[in-house]
Amino acid sequence: MKKKLTVALAGNPNAGKTTIFNALTSSRQHVGNYPGVTVEHKEGICQHKDYELRIVDLPGTYSLTAFSAEELVARNFILDEKPDVVISVIDSSNLERNLYLPVQLMELGVTMIMAFNMFDMAKERGIEFDFAGLAKAFDVQIVPTTGHKGEGINNLLDAIVLAGTDKTKNSATSSIRKPLVIDYGSELEAEISRLSQLLKHNGIELKKYSKRWLSVKLLENDSELLGSLKNKEIAEEVVTSIQTVEQKLDESMETLVASKRYEFISRICAETVKSSIDFHDSLSDRIDAVMINRYLGLPIFLLMMFLVFQMTFTLGETPMTWVEELFGWLGSYVSGFWPEGSDSLLRSLLIDGIISGVGGVIIFLPNIFLLFLAISLLEDSGYMARVAFIMDRLMQKIGLHGKSFIPMLIGFGCSVPAIMGTRTLENHRDRLATIMVIPLMSCGAKFPIYTLFIPAFFPPAWHAPVLWMIYLSGILLAILCAKILRITLLKGTAVPFVMELPPYRLPTLKAAILHMWERGWLYLKKAGTIILAISILLWVLTTFPQLGEETKNRYESMRNEVRITVTAEEERTGQLEDIDNQESEESLKTSYAGRIGVAMEPLLRPMGFDWRIGTALIGAFAAKEVFVAQMGIVFSVGAADEESESLRDKLKAAYSPLVGLCVMIFCLISAPCMATIAVTRRETNSWFWAGFQLFWLTAMAWLITASVYQLGTLLKIGI
Amino acid sequence: MSEQMQTRAHAIPLAFVQAGKRVKIQSISTGREFQGRLAAMGLVPGEEITVLRNCGHGPFLLALKGSRIMLGLGMALKIFVV
Numbered sequence: 001m002k003k004k005l006t007v008a009l010a011g012n013p014n015a016g017k018t019t020i021f022n023a024l025t026s027s028r029q030h031v032g033n034y035p036g037v038t039v040e041h042k043e044g045i046c047q048h049k050d051y052e053l054r055i056v057d058l059p060g061t062y063s064l065t066a067f068s069a070e071e072l073v074a075r076n077f078i079l080d081e082k083p084d085v086v087i088s089v090i091d092s093s094n095l096e097r098n099l100y101l102p103v104q105l106m107e108l109g110v111t112m113i114m115a116f117n118m119f120d121m122a123k124e125r126g127i128e129f130d131f132a133g134l135a136k137a138f139d140v141q142i143v144p145t146t147g148h149k150g151e152g153i154n155n156l157l158d159a160i161v162l163a164g165t166d167k168t169k170n171s172a173t174s175s176i177r178k179p180l181v182i183d184y185g186s187e188l189e190a191e192i193s194r195l196s197q198l199l200k201h202n203g204i205e206l207k208k209y210s211k212r213w214l215s216v217k218l219l220e221n222d223s224e225l226l227g228s229l230k231n232k233e234i235a236e237e238v239v240t241s242i243q244t245v246e247q248k249l250d251e252s253m254e255t256l257v258a259s260k261r262y263e264f265i266s267r268i269c270a271e272t273v274k275s276s277i278d279f280h281d282s283l284s285d286r287i288d289a290v291m292i293n294r295y296l297g298l299p300i301f302l303l304m305m306f307l308v309f310q311m312t313f314t315l316g317e318t319p320m321t322w323v324e325e326l327f328g329w330l331g332s333y334v335s336g337f338w339p340e341g342s343d344s345l346l347r348s349l350l351i352d353g354i355i356s357g358v359g360g361v362i363i364f365l366p367n368i369f370l371l372f373l374a375i376s377l378l379e380d381s382g383y384m385a386r387v388a389f390i391m392d393r394l395m396q397k398i399g400l401h402g403k404s405f406i407p408m409l410i411g412f413g414c415s416v417p418a419i420m421g422t423r424t425l426e427n428h429r430d431r432l433a434t435i436m437v438i439p440l441m442s443c444g445a446k447f448p449i450y451t452l453f454i455p456a457f458f459p460p461a462w463h464a465p466v467l468w469m470i471y472l473s474g475i476l477l478a479i480l481c482a483k484i485l486r487i488t489l490l491k492g493t494a495v496p497f498v499m500e501l502p503p504y505r506l507p508t509l510k511a512a513i514l515h516m517w518e519r520g521w522l523y524l525k526k527a528g529t530i531i532l533a534i535s536i537l538l539w540v541l542t543t544f545p546q547l548g549e550e551t552k553n554r555y556e557s558m559r560n561e562v563r564i565t566v567t568a569e570e571e572r573t574g575q576l577e578d579i580d581n582q583e584s585e586e587s588l589k590t591s592y593a594g595r596i597g598v599a600m601e602p603l604l605r606p607m608g609f610d611w612r613i614g615t616a617l618i619g620a621f622a623a624k625e626v627f628v629a630q631m632g633i634v635f636s637v638g639a640a641d642e643e644s645e646s647l648r649d650k651l652k653a654a655y656s657p658l659v660g661l662c663v664m665i666f667c668l669i670s671a672p673c674m675a676t677i678a679v680t681r682r683e684t685n686s687w688f689w690a691g692f693q694l695f696w697l698t699a700m701a702w703l704i705t706a707s708v709y710q711l712g713t714l715l716k717i718g719i
Numbered sequence: 720m721s722e723q724m725q726t727r728a729h730a731i732p733l734a735f736v737q738a739g740k741r742v743k744i745q746s747i748s749t750g751r752e753f754q755g756r757l758a759a760m761g762l763v764p765g766e767e768i769t770v771l772r773n774c775g776h777g778p779f780l781l782a783l784k785g786s787r788i789m790l791g792l793g794m795a796l797k798i799f800v801v
Contacts, residue, residue: 255763500789
């Protein structure tokens with residue numbers, strides 16, 4: 001039986017944790033859920049010698065004190081899950097700052113090894129390390145690695161096993177290695193002892209970590225730990241201690257503690273690290289002279305985005321056709337089990353409900369994945385940070401900052417991973433405002449709606465401009481709403497913006513694909529679950545109750561009459577079709593969905609919609625992906641997709657261009673899908689904000705669409 | 720005036736430092752939590768930084784040893800350097 005070890009990868013963002021993770025686990029990864037916490041994490045398995053290693057890639061963090069939701073995940077994993085070995089991944093070319101986290105890990109006393117990653121870059125910069133000296137000073141194993149070249153990985157694995165073995169050998173004794181003790185200066189040390197004594201005296205035990213570590217963290221004002229202190233008196237003592245020290249030394253506690261740690265780091269590095277160049281004009285800096293140039297930056301970014309969208313749709317074309325054909329084939333194959341013209345319910349459920357509904361989602365999968373691939377490449381190369389830099393100024397004007405822009409960009413693919421991406425935002429209000437407006441970044445699911453409607457109502461020359469205008473409207477509306485939110489509900493001071501600008505790196509396709517998969521699979525999971533459920537539900541709503549026997553007979557006799565009286569072949573077919581359509585329409589109107597649509601008409605009329613659009617919107621309310629399929633059903637076109645010429649013709653016949661535009665506007669603004677609301681609820685941990693998001697998106701959609709329609713009718717445009 | 724206060728009197732906000740100049744952080748007067756955040760990224764009193772970009776258009780950009788850090792201009796007003 002293989003011995004098992006849990007290994008966590010911790011380190012600064014951009015230190016190369018994920019690259020090492022990929023190198024260690026290659027394809028044996030999976031994105032899962034932390035137990036009890038609603039956060040996805042990445043883990044993989046690696047076999048080495050006679051050990052099975054469970055490797056967990058933690059989010060990047062600069063310190064054990066968490067400043068954002070993401071960082072909290074990393075820190076809590078280490079504190080609560082107590083991995084057997086922690087690999088502290090360090091960017092060797094930026095050593096001292098990168099040592100801040102490992103030093104805290106050492107103070108905590110976890111079993112760890114250091115991976116001096118990006119070793120090639122450090123060598124290039126002329127930095128020399130006395131590894132023996134460093135290992136001795138910190139009392140840890142140090143392994144130089146170059147993650148993206150796969151160098152040092154084997155040594156790392158050996159080190160992991162060694163660290164893990166050491167532990168199991170000493171399992172009789174404490175599983176925690178001797179914690180590092182840093183001298184925080186006499187004033188602080190006095191308070192640390194005092195607090196430690198108090199904790200001991202009151203029998204306060206926190207996950208079996210040393211009293212000293214706990215004292216230091218409490219004095220450092222760690223809000224999480226302070227919050228978990230049940231003893232109010234001790235909490236007050238902490239506050240007193242902090243005040244005492246801060247008064248004496250005229251400096252905030254956070255700064256004092258940090259300074260002492262850096263002093264410790266500097267002292268050790270002074271003896272063991274020789275660096276010839278401190279800061280120099282690197283290639284990255286030179287590229288940045290252009291990329292974040294005051295005048296060129298924004299145009300270059302817009303160009304990049306244009307290229308990304310172009311690539312997504314051109315490259316996505318072929319796979320999309322495959323998926324389309326696959327589902328078409330699937331439809332006919334399943335259909336074949338029943339005789340022609342059968343009105344079996346099961347058959348209808350399978351084809352009109354499930355295959356049609358889920359197919360409508362899957363068909364868009366290639367585009368979504370390509371978009372996420374593009375975004376992953378932009379992130380892995382380091383360009384995304386530049387995007388935050390470029391957009392910061394504009395974002396500040398609406399009360400947000402550059403970092404908020406990145407999740408918004410992801411929102412153009414799918415809101416679900418975008419909202420999850422807001423975990424990196426430190427400020428709670430900032431994060432909420434961003435989450436609220438992300439749905440307005442027209443997501444992938446809404447795209448087929450535009451592709452269906454625009455060619456139906458607008459001449460070819462107008463296609464691209466109208467599409468562009470729709471996307472732009474979403475963005476402008478998002479900006480407006482964010483601004484309003486920041487002035488009203490989410491009022492607050494300017495959000496502090498600090499972000500590291502990592503050096504440019506050449507992304508590897510493999511890493512980008514793995515990165516893309518993390519986000520794309522959420523979309524896929526959504527398809528498999530929610531969309532499937534909704535498709536079935538909608539099928540039920542649009543099929544039942546069915547037309548009564550009497551009504552069916554009436555139509556049949558109408559058909560018979562045509563068959564007998566009309567002799568001209570073409571005319572007969574035409575009239576029979578008309579009767580079929582009439583029957584379908586009445587059938588739909590009788591169904592639950594139809595009845596709801598009809599009942600909703602008072603609300604729909606101001607927007608220029610009728611009960612049929614209402615029926616389609618019911619499903620679309622829950623998931624935009626099903627809108628097109630629903631429109632197909634509503635207009636009795638059978639299984640329809642956005643390329644359906646016949647559906648387009650019917651739409652054109654039924655509605656004016658103004659209404660067509662209004663439908664698109666409504667779909668643009670209203671919530672993309674219930675999954676979005678569900679994720680908002682999870683990420684904000686609040687039913688209020690989820691409900692609020694749903695409410696005002698819907699209300700805003702209604703108000704704006706109604707206004708456009710009324711105005712258009714008044715001015716006699718497009719009717 | 721204590722020695723500390725004297726040095727403080729000579730410190731200026733980072734926001735007023737021209738690109739290309741090298742300065743040393745003297746003190747940081749942002750909120751506590753943000754001080755901790757900045758400290759974790761390496762920005763503590765005593766550290767030397769080089770200003771890379773400070774043009775009022777876009778965030779402040781500085782070099783701190785091997786890393787590059789972007790700062791909101793509002794933050795640059797609260798970091799005092801000599």
